[in-house]
Amino acid sequence: MESTTCFHCGDDCGNHTITFQNKSFCCNGCKTVFEIFNENDLTCYYDLQNSPGAIPKEIEGKYDFLSQENIIEKLTEFRSESIEIATLYIPHIHCSSCIWILENLNKLNPNISDSQVNFGKKTVRVTYNSEKTDLKSVVLLLSSIGYEPYISLNDFKSGKKHINRTLIYKLGVAGFGFGNIMFLSFPEYFEVNEYWLEQYKPMFRWLMFALSVPIVFYSAQDYFISAFKGLKAKLLNIDVPIALGVSVLFIRSTIEIMFDLGSGFFDSLAGLVFFLLVGKFFQKKTYDFLSFERDYKSYFPIAITKVEKDGNENSIQVYDIKKGDRLLIRNEELIPVDGILINGKAKIDYSFVTGESQTVSKQSGDKLFAGGKQTAGIIELEALKSVEQSYLTQLWSNDVFNKDKEDGFINITNNISKHFTITILTIAIIATSFWLFTDSSKAMNVFTAVLIIACPCAIALSAPFTFGNLLRIFGKLKFYLKNASVIEQLAQINTIIFDKTGTITSNKSSNAEYDGQSLSESENLVLKNSLRGSNHPLSRTLYNILEENNIVTLDGFKEHIGKGIEAKHNNINLKIGSASFVGKPEETSILNTTVHISSNEVYKGRYTFYNSYRKGVSKLFNQLKKQFDLVILSGDNEGELENLRKLLPAKTKLIFNQKPEDKLEFIKYHQSEGAKVLMIGDGLNDAGALAQSEVGIAISEDVNVFSPACDAILDALKFKELYQYIKASKAGIKIIKWSFMLSFIYNIIGLYFAVTGQLAPVIAAILMPLSSISIVVFTTVCTNILGRKLK
Amino acid sequence: MSVIYILLTVSVIVGVAFFFIFIAAVKSGQYDDNYTPSVRMLFEDELVKSKTKKSTDTKTD
Numbered sequence: 051m052e053s054t055t056c057f058h059c060g061d062d063c064g065n066h067t068i069t070f071q072n073k074s075f076c077c078n079g080c081k082t083v084f085e086i087f088n089e090n091d092l093t094c095y096y097d098l099q100n101s102p103g104a105i106p107k108e109i110e111g112k113y114d115f116l117s118q119e120n121i122i123e124k125l126t127e128f129r130s131e132s133i134e135i136a137t138l139y140i141p142h143i144h145c146s147s148c149i150w151i152l153e154n155l156n157k158l159n160p161n162i163s164d165s166q167v168n169f170g171k172k173t174v175r176v177t178y179n180s181e182k183t184d185l186k187s188v189v190l191l192l193s194s195i196g197y198e199p200y201i202s203l204n205d206f207k208s209g210k211k212h213i214n215r216t217l218i219y220k221l222g223v224a225g226f227g228f229g230n231i232m233f234l235s236f237p238e239y240f241e242v243n244e245y246w247l248e249q250y251k252p253m254f255r256w257l258m259f260a261l262s263v264p265i266v267f268y269s270a271q272d273y274f275i276s277a278f279k280g281l282k283a284k285l286l287n288i289d290v291p292i293a294l295g296v297s298v299l300f301i302r303s304t305i306e307i308m309f310d311l312g313s314g315f316f317d318s319l320a321g322l323v324f325f326l327l328v329g330k331f332f333q334k335k336t337y338d339f340l341s342f343e344r345d346y347k348s349y350f351p352i353a354i355t356k357v358e359k360d361g362n363e364n365s366i367q368v369y370d371i372k373k374g375d376r377l378l379i380r381n382e383e384l385i386p387v388d389g390i391l392i393n394g395k396a397k398i399d400y401s402f403v404t405g406e407s408q409t410v411s412k413q414s415g416d417k418l419f420a421g422g423k424q425t426a427g428i429i430e431l432e433a434l435k436s437v438e439q440s441y442l443t444q445l446w447s448n449d450v451f452n453k454d455k456e457d458g459f460i461n462i463t464n465n466i467s468k469h470f471t472i473t474i475l476t477i478a479i480i481a482t483s484f485w486l487f488t489d490s491s492k493a494m495n496v497f498t499a500v501l502i503i504a505c506p507c508a509i510a511l512s513a514p515f516t517f518g519n520l521l522r523i524f525g526k527l528k529f530y531l532k533n534a535s536v537i538e539q540l541a542q543i544n545t546i547i548f549d550k551t552g553t554i555t556s557n558k559s560s561n562a563e564y565d566g567q568s569l570s571e572s573e574n575l576v577l578k579n580s581l582r583g584s585n586h587p588l589s590r591t592l593y594n595i596l597e598e599n600n601i602v603t604l605d606g607f608k609e610h611i612g613k614g615i616e617a618k619h620n621n622i623n624l625k626i627g628s629a630s631f632v633g634k635p636e637e638t639s640i641l642n643t644t645v646h647i648s649s650n651e652v653y654k655g656r657y658t659f660y661n662s663y664r665k666g667v668s669k670l671f672n673q674l675k676k677q678f679d680l681v682i683l684s685g686d687n688e689g690e691l692e693n694l695r696k697l698l699p700a701k702t703k704l705i706f707n708q709k710p711e712d713k714l715e716f717i718k719y720h721q722s723e724g725a726k727v728l729m730i731g732d733g734l735n736d737a738g739a740l741a742q743s744e745v746g747i748a749i750s751e752d753v754n755v756f757s758p759a760c761d762a763i764l765d766a767l768k769f770k771e772l773y774q775y776i777k778a779s780k781a782g783i784k785i786i787k788w789s790f791m792l793s794f795i796y797n798i799i800g801l802y803f804a805v806t807g808q809l810a811p812v813i814a815a816i817l818m819p820l821s822s823i824s825i826v827v828f829t830t831v832c833t834n835i836l837g838r839k840l841k
Numbered sequence: 842m843s844v845i846y847i848l849l850t851v852s853v854i855v856g857v858a859f860f861f862i863f864i865a866a867v868k869s870g871q872y873d874d875n876y877t878p879s880v881r882m883l884f885e886d887e888l889v890k891s892k893t894k895k896s897t898d899t900k901t902d
Contacts, residue, residue: 149880167881222863226856230853
C-alpha cells in the first residue's frame with residue numbers, strides 16, 4: 051500500500067487520511083487551513099509549491115496577553131489612532147508560497163491594509179487598522195493558517211532594531227570617488243603633451259584631490275581608528291601599515307599637485323580603499339534568519355497568566371512575577387520561573403534545557419524548574435523565585451556571557467603584519483639613507499614610494515576573501531558560522547568536547563530492548579494495537595520499533611495518564627506502563643527509562659530504552675581521535691556508560707552528571723592548561739560551555755528552531771561531516787598563507803621600482819589593482835576547489 | 842570660455858546626483874532584503890487567475 055502525503059503540509063497521512071475535494075489531509079487542522087484558502091480564492095498557494103503548509107497548533111488562550119496596552123506598545127513599531135504596524139517573526143516562512151500567502155493577508159482580513167515579508171529574516175510586517183482589528187486577532191489569524199508567529203521576551207526588550215548601514219555608505223563613497231578619479235587621471239597615464247590637456251591639468255588634479263578627501267576622511271576612517279587602537283595596545287596590526295600607506299599616499303599626492311611636481315597617486319589611493327572595503331563587505335556574510343546571540347530571553351514568553359487571590363485570572367509580564375505568585379501554565383507553555391506544583395498533572399518537557407526529549411512527570415508539591423514546557427493540560431504553580439534568579443537563568447550572570455571572544459585573539463593577518471611592518475620600515479630607512487648620500491633630492495621620494503607600494507592591500511584582502519567564500523560554502527552545506535574569525539579559531543582546535551543528549555544522540559528515535567519472558571503471538575498483537583491508540587511519546591517510540599502486526603479492534607482500552615495503558619482483547623488483559631502500574635516493585639538500580647508489561651496480572655518483562663546515537667558517530671570519533679582529545683560531557687546519569695564505551699574510541703573521556711556550571715568550569719580548567727576547546731552542544735544547559743570554549747557549535751535538528759548562543763550552528767544531518775569542516779578550515783589557513791606568498795612577490799617587484807626611485811604613478815596604478823585582483827581570484831578559485839571536495 | 846568647464850560641471854553634477862540617489866536608496870532600506878522582492882515581482886497575476894484567462898493573441902490572423 052502506498053502511503054499518501056498531506057496536500058497541505060506534506061506529512062505522511064498514516065492510517066487516518068481525511069479526504070476533502072479529492073485531496074487528502076493528515077489532520078483536521080490542515081483541512082481547515084485548506085478550507086480557509088479555498089473560500090477566499092487563495093488556493094494558488096498550493097500551485098506555487100507542493101505542500102507548503104504547516105499544521106496549525108492549538109492556541110486557545112495563549113495570546114491573551116496581546117490585548118494588553120503596554121505589551122502592544124512594545125511590540126508595535128508604529129502606532130497612531132487608527133493604524134498600527136507590527137513586525138512578527140514567523141519561523142515557518144520557507145518558500146515562495148509562504149511569501150505569497152502572507153502578502154495576501156488582506157484577503158483573509160480586510161482590516162489588514164498591507165503585509166510585507168522579509169524572507170531572509172523570516173519576518174512579516176503587518177499594517178492594520180487598529181480601530182477595527184487588533185494585534186491579537188492578527189496573530190490568531192496567522193496561527194490559524196499555520197503561520198504562528200514567535201513572540202518571546204526578546205522582542206519585548208529590544209524594541210526597534212537599528213540597522214547599521216555605514217559600511218555600504220563608505221563603500222558607496224569610495225566607489226564613487228574611485229570611478230571618477232580613474233576617469234580624470236586617464237589622460238595623465240599616456241603622457242600626451244597635447245596643448246589643451248596641459249592647459250587643464252591643474253584643474254583635473256584638484257578635482258581628483260576633492261574626490262579623494264571624503265575617501266580618506268570618511269571611507270578609510272576605520273583603518274585609522276583601528277591602527278591607533280592597535281598602537282595604543284602596542285600591537286602592530288594590519289591596519290597600521292594600511293593607515294600609514296593611505297596617509298603617505300594622500301600627503302605626498304597633495305604636495306605633488308600643490309607644487310606641480312607630478313600628478314599624485316589619487317587613483318591608487320581610491321582604488322586601495324575601495325578594494326579593502328569590498329573585502330570587508332564580502333567577509334560580512336550574515337545569516338539574518340539565524341541568531342547567534344540568543345539567551346534564555348528568546349525562549350521565554352512575554353506574559354503569563356496569574357491567578358489572583360480572588361480567583362480572577364490576569365495576564366502579567368514575566369518580569370513582574372514575584373515570589374509567591376500563583377501562575378497558570380497551559381498546555382505547550384513554558385515555565386518561566388522556578389516554582390512548586392500546586393495543582394494538575396505536570397508532564398514537563400525539558401528539551402530546551404537539557405536536550406532530553408522524554409517528558410518528566412511531576413506530582414503536586416514537586417519543584418519545577420524554569421525552562422520546562424508543560425505537555426499535558428493545565429497546571430498551577432507557585433513561584434519560588436523571580437525570572438532572573440531562577441536556576442537556569444542564573445547561568446547568564448556568569449562573566450563569560452559579557453566577554454567578547456574575539457578580544458585577545460590575534461588573527462593570522464595581524465600576526466604576519468607585525469613582521470611585515472618592521473621589515474618595510476627597515477627597507478624604507480635603509481633605502482632613504484642610501485639615497486641621502488647619492489642623490490639627496492630623491493631621498494624623500496624613495497621613502498614615501500616604499501611606504502606606498504608596500505601598503506599591504508593584497509595581504510589585507512587574502513583573509514577576508516578566503517574566509518568570506520568559505521563562510522558561504524559552509525552555509526550551503528548547512529554549517530552556519532557567526533563570522534569569519536570562527537574559521538580561524540576552528541583551525542587551531544586541539545580538544546573537542548561533546549554534549550551527549552541531543553548532540554551525539556538523536557532526539558527523534560530511541561532503541562528499546564526487551565528483557566523477560568517472551569510474549570506470545572497474540573500478546574504481541576494486543577501490545578502493538580494498544581500502543582497504536584496511545585499518544586504518549588514512549589508509546590509512539592515503542593510502536594515504531596515493534597514489528598508490523600495486523601490491526602484488530604480492541605475490546606477494551608484505557609489510558610491512565612502518568613501511569614500506563616490497560617488493554618483487553620479476547621482473553622488477554624494487557625497492562626503496559628510504569629513498574630508500579632503493572633504491579634512490580636520499583637527497581638532503583640536501572641537508570642534508563644523502562645516500560646513494563648504484564649499479561650493477566652502476571653509480570654512478563656520490560657522494554658529498556660537506550661539512546662539512539664546519530665549515524666556515523668563512531669566513524670567520526672575514529673577520524674577525530676588521531677588529532678584531537680575527545681571528551682563526552684553529559685548532564686545525564688551513567689546509564690549509557692557501557693554503550694558509549696563500546697561505541698567510541700578507548701581514549702575518549704566520559705564524564706557524567708555535569709551541571710551547566712560544571713561544564714563551564716571544566717572547559718575553563720582545560721583552557722588554563724593550554725587546550726583550545728571546541729564545544730559541541732545543543733541545549734540551554736550547554737550555553738555556558740559554548741560561550742566559554744574557543745568555538746561553540748550548536749547542533750540543531752531544525753535550524754529554524756532555537757539554539758543557544760554560540761559561534762556556529764550545525765544542522766544535525768551534517769554532524770558526521772564535522773571532521774571535513776575542521777579539515778577545510780585548516781586548508782583555508784593554508785590558502786591564506788599561499789596568497790601571502792603571492793602578495794610578497796608583488797611587493798618585491800614594487801619595492802624594486804620604489805627603492806631605485808623610479809615609481810611612476812602609472813606603475814602604482816597598475817601594480818596595486820593587479821595584485822589585489824589576482825589575490826581575490828587566487829583565493830576564490832582555491833576555496834571553490836576546496837568546497838567542491840567537501841560535497 | 843572653454844566648453845570643458847561645462848562638460849566637467851555636468852559630469853560632476855550627474856555623478857553626484859546618482860551618488861545621492863544611491864544614498865537615498867540605501868537609507869530607505871532597499872538593500873536590507875535582497876531576496877523577497879525577486880520572488881514578489883513574479884506574483885501580481887496570481888489572484889485573477891481564477892477568472893477568465895486572457896489568451897494572448899499573436900500573429901494568428
